[in-house]
Amino acid sequence: MKRVLTTCEFCGCGCNFYLGVEDGKVVAIYPSVSHPISQGRLCIKGWQGHEYIHSPERLTTPLIKKGNRFREASWDEAYELIVDKFNQIRTRYGNDSIAVFSSAKCTNEENYLMQKFARACLGTNNVDHCARLCHASTVVGLATTFGSGAMTNSINEIAGAEVIFIIGSNTTEQHPLIGDRVLRAIEKGAKVIVADPRETQLAKLCSLYLMHKPGSDVALLNGMMNAIIAEGLEDKEFIAERTEGFESLKETVADYTPEKSSAITSVPEEKIVEAARIYSRSKKSIIIYSMGITQHTTGVDNVMTTANLAMLTGNVGKEFTGVDPLRGQNNVQGACDVGALPNVFSGYQAVTDEKLRNKFEKAWKVTLPPQPGLTLVEMLNSALEGSLRAMYIMGENPMVSDPDINHVEKSLKALDFLVVQDIFLTETATLADVVLPGVSFAEKDGTFTSTERRIQRVRKAIEPLGDSKPDWKIITELSSRLGYRMDYSSPAEIMDEIAKLTPIYGGVSYSRLESFGLQWPCPSPDHPGTPYLHKGSFTRGLGKFSPADYKTPAELPSHDYPFVLTTGRVGFHYHTGTMTRKDWALEREYPTGYVEVNSQDAKQLGIKNGQTAKVISRRGEISLSLKSVDTIAKGVVFIPFHFAEAAANKLTAANLDPVAKIPEYKVCAVRLEKG
Amino acid sequence: MKILSKSNLVPFLEGLGLEFKVNAPLYEGQDVLFGDLDSSKLATDFIGKPRLSPKEYSFPQRERLFTFKNNGGVEIEAHLNETKRVIWGIRPCDLYGLKFLDMVYLSDYVDPYYQARRSNTILLGLNCNKAEESCFCSSIGTGPFAREAFDLLFTDLGDVFLVEIGSKAGKKLIEKQANLFTNATSKDEKQAGILEEKSKKTFKTYIDLGKVEAKIAGASSSPVWAEEAAKCILCGGCNWVCPTCYCFNIEDVTSGDKTQRVRYWDSCQLGGFTQMAAMNSRATQAERLRQRIYHKFSYNPDKYGGEIGCTGCGRCIDVCPAGINIAYILRRVAN
Incomplete structure (x- = not known):
């Protein structure tokens, strides 16, 4: 049996395991004991979630739609059709009439090429990916306050913290090996505060x-x-030396007495005060948050407010402290890092900055567009309005993952031409004109960057299935045929280019990644990488207190829609389930969706545990089984979004944060009826 | 008893390679994993155990059992793996694990797939001169030095291995390469005895097996089950790494006109376990955790003449992201 060490393809923890390969098939998993995060442990998805690799449903040849059906096609045919259509559309409607969805599931090298393809080959900054839907508010909020939009500290520091404040993160289910560190901290006596509607x-x-x-x-x-301020528990020295804007923070929060805060949040006053004391009295306090913070119309405000709290108590810029947004996808950190965003090149270098743009123009030998492109939800709106005519979607499934799916469907159908590159014929791919078969993580080389900014190797273990090709190869071939040559012999060569143009990745090369990677910033070949950020001074210099007032969610419960729907995930499935739902063990645990309802609400509705409920919002309705629980607040219901047949996102609204443009997946109004 | 100098280990194993597939612990970076013999990576001085036991050479994580297709009648092709195999470097805990699996798969009902693999496999053990933090085989009585279930047993005496013969098959392996071996002296055997005593002193994890056996039946309502189960994150790791866990699930995978029946390791800690028989009859995680421990320390001994379904390897302790510790649970049960 051949064994190939690689990085897990599911969440942002970045665990490493060996794929056991026999007769060209992945047949076994061995967690790496010496890896700093896995330490010989994995979650159920890491152990069991890889059966999809050899699923008979894998796409193994390009497909072209004829009428309502797909026919198999050669790569030449598929490429020629795309080149013809893209050229026609660009000529008629301009470069910005095409947009590209990149993928947080794909490697850094592929995401880098995808944004280069959009910018250098198509001449548009219309490139975005699903970070828009999970942590766009983190990127903006932490960049504003600290100067860098990433997890400030390292995963292993969590086990050494004295206080861990978790807000809006179901850590043991969604980042299990980070949950492992929280449980270890509890074992050692750490105090953990959890704030969550569930x-x-x-x-x-x-x-x-x-x-x-x-x-x-x-x-x-x-x-x-x-x-904290009322009791004088703030860190005055830290505030004086390391931050600015404290007075405006003080002024804003003066209004939020425990009494007022309690009235808005429903949390008893004394608990708010107790949480404040526990968090501020330790000098080793860590904040962990995830999508409970980010996926709101006030996402940026939420993020900045967590940063304010950390700065107020001096719990940032040191070991065992920090603000730790947990990134969801295996490579959502990396996809952002390498510029699969409409406003920045790799390394968060603004496209509007002439000097930076000139650097890329020189390296890429092409003139680049100076205006930021469209964000993900804006792309779909533009498609419906008619200003966007074609899209190229790689490894994303907006027909399940994006808010208000009925709207997504109308938008995608309104396009003149849609290309989808995936490993399965997803709900989105079925709408495509051309489908290109990419490969799974087991069939290609590359790197993923984990939530702790750790850039790690993904290693090819098996040959691509059928006629499928590594995604990076497909992008280079398509780009070359469209007239912008891309010649790379390997992903290592692409990383060399990334390193040259991206200061935070400046010292990265494949030879340096052999032993479990490097944590950025790593600006030079002799730099050891950075376990925690903002030591001594913040990336932006002084930390900037950025106070925000409470604003209500965009859609509140009403007479007709009396419940708040909040969406999320279960630990056994990943995103739209295209991979995990093909695995016997994971599918057996959660074969389909459900709606979690407070038992008293369920009783009032007259719907028993296990019975079918119809959940209706202003945008759509779905039917699914009701789960009566005591672990959710009255008036709130929860639905995991993995399941296309009971898609939570038929209900959600595309209300966006005004700056980060992230949709409010965590709050919309619904009503429930007996199904 | 024989002596094999350390410099002759690789020649011996490579010699075996002419006739057998040889598996051994290998260094992959800093990890130790059982793999196909590669003398440049051979791990002889590792402490403790590879994360997975060599169980998978007899009972793989994923095994194709047979393929069938409908061509008028049903055509079936079985995939029995009869590879002639020698595994070197098996720890005493894992030797016991294989002995236990043999009782399960080769007694009342003989599993042909397991039998095909196992009956063609020769087991070469390697005693432990030092315990890892999680090891508690000395409490179970399966180690740190093995007494049974091996064809040959190696003890590291420093420059040489003392080699004990446990079966005719083992003896034959030595005879075929007799020039590599010399006879052991009573001094060598005495040294091994001293090393065993020294090794026993390196254990940090203990349970009182007698007390556990006496008290376990009465511990079913202990609060320990719910307390520990509350932390479980449902990874199944304790089952995946266990050298004695033998539960599996089968799946039919159809591609074109052919269907493969595939067997996978399964986990009794998951809610969907035994769902093919309607449901997991243990509704709560506390009951599932209790079942895992009871199965090993109560039901198995009842069924298999007192043989315990735990090897004391401690892998389930190391692998658990929630810090659920079988030794802690057993100590609570015993008290």
Whole structure:
């Protein structure tokens, strides 16, 4: 049996395991014991989630739509059709009439090429990916306050913290090996505070649980800061030396007395004060957050407010402290890092900055567009309006993952031409004019960057199935045929180009990644990488307090839609389930969706546990089985979004944060009826 | 008893390679994993155990059992793996694990797939001169030095290995390469005895097996089950790494006109376990955790003449992201 060490393809923890290969097939998994994060451990997806690689449903040849059906096609035919259509559309409607969805599932090298393809080959900055839907608010919020939009500290520091404040993260289910560190910290006596509208596993194991209302995060955090300042628990020295804007913060939070904060959040006053004391009294306090913070119309405000709290107490810029947004996808950090975003090149270098743009123009030998492109949800809106005519989607499934799917479907159908590159004929791919078969992580080389900024190798273990090709290869071939030559012999060569143009990746090369990678910033070949950020001074110099007032979510419960729907995930599935739902063990645990309802609400509705409920919003309705629980607040219901046949996103609204343009997946109004 | 100098280990194993597929612990970077013999990576001085036991050479993580297709009648092709195999470097805990699996798969009902692999496999053990933190085989009685279930047993005496013969098959392996071996002296055997005593002193994890056996039946309502199960993150790791866990699920994978029946390791900690028989009869995680421990320390001994379904390897402790520790649970049960 051949064994190939690689990085897990599911979440942002970045675990490493060996793929056991026999007769060209992946047949076994061995967690790496010496890897700093996995340490010989994995979650169920890491152990069991790879059966999809050899699924008979894998795409193994390009497909071209004829009428309503697909026919198999050669690569030449598929490329020629795409080149013809793209050229026609560009000539008629201009470069910005085409947009590209890149993929947080794909490698850094592929994401880098995809944004280069959009910018250098198509001449548009219309490139985005699903980071828009999960942590766009983090990228903006932490860049504003700290100067860098990434997890400040390292995963292993969590086990050494004295206080861990988890807000809007179901850590043991969604980042299991980070959950492992939280559990280790608890074992060692750390105090854990959990704030979540759902009583998660950690909420049951923590020292203090705050069940706050969905969307009331700013009010809760401001209330804590009010109590900290009232009791003189702020770190005056840190505030004086390392930050600016404290007076405006003080002024804003003065209004959020525990009483007011409690009225907005539903959390008892004394718990708000207790949380404030626990968090501020330790000098080893870590904040962990995830999509409970980011996926709101106030996402940026939420993120900045967590940063304010950390700065107020001096819990940032040191080991065992920090603000730790947990990135969801295996490579969503990397896809952002290498510029699969409409406003920045790799390394968060703004496309509007002439000097930086000139650097890329020189390297890429082409003139580049100076205006930022469209964000993901804006692309779909533009498609419906008619200004966007074609899209090229790689490894994303917006027909399940994006808010308000009925709208997504109309938008994609309104396009003149849609290309989808994936490993399965997803709900999105079925709408395409041309489908290109990419490959799984087991069939290609590359790198993923984990949530702790760790750039790690992905190693090819098996040959691509059928006629499928590594995604990076497809992008280079298509680009060359469209007249912008891309010649790379390997992903290592692409990384060399990334390193040359991207200061935070400047010292990265494949030879340096052999032993479990490097954490950026790593500006030069002799730089050891950076376990935690903002040591001594913030990336932007002084940390900037950025106070925000509480704003209500965009869609509130009403007479006709009396419940708040909040969406999320289960630990056994990944995103739209295209991979995990093909695995016997994972599918057996959760074969389909469900709606979680407070038992008292369920009783009032007259719907019993296990019975079918119809959930209706202003945008759509779905039917699914009701789960009656005591672990969710009254008036709030929860639906995991993995399941296309009961798609939570038929209900959600595309209400966006005004700056980060992230949709509010965590709050919309619904009603429930007996199904 | 024989002596093999350390410099002759690779020639011996490579010699075996002419007739057998040889598997051994290998260094992959800093990890130790069982693999196909590669003398440049051979791990002889590792402490403790590879994360997965060599169980998978007899009972793989994923095994194609047979392929069938409908061509008027049903045509079936079985995939029995009869590779002639020698595994070197098996720890005493893992030797016991294989002995236990043999009882399960080769007694009342003989599993032909397991039998095909196992009956063609020769087991060469390697005693442990030092325990890892999680090891508790000395409490179970399966180690640190093996007493049974090997064809040959190696003890590291420093420059040489003392080699004990456990079966005719083992003896034959030595005879074929007799020039590599010399006879052991009583001094060598005495040294091995001293090393065993020294090794026993390196254990940090203990349980009182007698007390566990006496008290386990009465511990079913202990709060320990719910307390520990509350932390479980449902990874199944304790089952995947266990050298004695033998539960599996089967799946039919159809591609074109052919269907493969595939067997996978399964986990009793998952809610969907035994769903093919309607449901997991243990509704809560506490009951599932209790079942895992009871199965090993109560039901198995009842069924297999007192043989315990735990090897004391401690892998389930090391692999658990929630810090659920079988030794801690057993100590609670015993008290």
